[in-house]
Amino acid sequence: MSIKEIKEAIEDKKVIYGVNQTLKLGKKLNRVFISKDCRDSTVEKLDAAGIEFDVLKSKADLTKELNLDFFTEVISIQ
Numbered sequence: 001m002s003i004k005e006i007k008e009a010i011e012d013k014k015v016i017y018g019v020n021q022t023l024k025l026g027k028k029l030n031r032v033f034i035s036k037d038c039r040d041s042t043v044e045k046l047d048a049a050g051i052e053f054d055v056l057k058s059k060a061d062l063t064k065e066l067n068l069d070f071f072t073e074v075i076s077i078q
Contacts, residue, residue, distance in 0.1 A: 002033060002056055003065055009077040010066065016076040023049055031077045035059045038073035046074075 009015045016022060019042050022032055032053040034042065046053055056062060059071040 006075055014078045017072045019045055019074045022074050022076045029076045029078060033075045035062055035073050042073050
């Protein structure tokens with residue numbers, strides 16, 4: 001379900017990539033997803049900001065399934 005939500009959000013241009021943008025928008029975001037192999041410091045930053053997130057597949061798997069041309073640890077939906 002999560003991958004489907006992200007694909008739909010990409011089509012609607014409502015996706016934010018990266019921890020910095022996610023922290024900047026904070027509680028205004030609907031959903032936040034992280035890769036299962038993201039850095040511990042990324043998880044700590046999100047926890048410190050009080051942002052809840054769901055854990056998805058690895059960065060490589062997400063890149064492949066979402067047809068991205070870059071790796072990302074954090075994907076957020078506005």
